[in-house]
């Protein structure tokens with residue numbers, strides 16, 4: 133019999149974790165966007181998911197929030213009540229309501245013609261409809277609807293204040309600056325009462341002042357509500373400043389996992405994150421003092437075989453990819469992964 137989305141799975145949830153991604157894989161035809169990825173997000177912490185363009189970060193988010201059904205693997209989420217969900221088995225519309233996971237997108241998705249307040253009330257639509265008993269009489273103010281409507285407005289105002297937007301409550305959302313729209317999206321997500329908030333590049337396109345306001349809001353959410361945050365971000369000032377834990381992807385694989393300070397000093401991360409520019413990699417390796425790696429890396433570059441575009445690359449070793457993908461195989465050069473280059477050099481040193 134098929135397991136249900138809330139069925140307990142073998143093995144306890146890792147200590148303190150709200151989310152455990154276990155052996156997740158996602159293939160698109162012959163392309164392995166995520167390959168055997170496992171990581172955890174701790175309850176009450178900010179976990180950042182970073183990596184070069186095309187590393188698979190958004191695909192992970194899409195699997196967590198039910199937009200994609202993973203090819204393999206498990207995504208376990210445990211609520212404060214102890215109730216456990218297998219997100220990969222749930223329909224996407226149930227994930228916010230039952231598992232209490234909310235998300236924002238890379239491109240802003242507000243109702244730009246509606247006021248800020250209206251945007252936050254719409255986010256609470258389900259709760260209000262329930263309070264109306266789904267009847268016209270309910271909507272007209274009988275039963276608990278009136279009370280719920282007042283509470284919804286109060287909650288919206290609470291989050292407008294937190295996002296430093298309360299003075300603009302009656303303005304159309306489309307009139308806000310980019311940074312303010314980002315904060316409004318987060319406020320809107322918080323109005324749904326999430327236990328896990330997934331933010332896809334919230335600092336994209338923000339100026340330093342707006343990035344600072346974003347950091348303040350996210351730290352405030354973490355400290356005052358205990359909501360756990362999973363963050364995809366390219367802006368390292370945001371990642372290093374506010375994250376408790378950082379998971380680094382390259383070609384759909386995890387290459388590092390640790391505190392911001394740990395991953396920042398990891399030569400594999402530096403090599404992967406700096407993309408295809410070998411000279412830049414070496415500069416940074418000099419900065420972290422890994423002269424030996426630099427020396428060996430000098431002998432290793434294979435620019436003639438490097439990818440032109442990371443988005444077209446595969447996640448794993450060629451032989452593994454061929455074995456997994458059947459006819460529709462897109463082949464990547466194993467030399468393309470800079471983290472793998474560092475691994476090979478370390479292997480040779482032993």
Ligand SMILES: Nc1ncnc2c1ncn2[C@@H]1O[C@H](COP(=O)(O)OP(=O)(O)OP(=O)(O)O)[C@@H](O)[C@H]1O
Nearest residue numbers: 160165184185186187188189190191442443444445
């Ligand atoms: N629906 C899809 N169909 C086919 N390929 C896809 C699909 N979604 C993602 N991909 C591919 O999967 C890989 C990972 O993409 P993804 O968007 O997850 O990367 P990312 O790390 O979020 O990149 P970025 O930082 O540029 O947003 C890419 O090669 C991408 O082209």
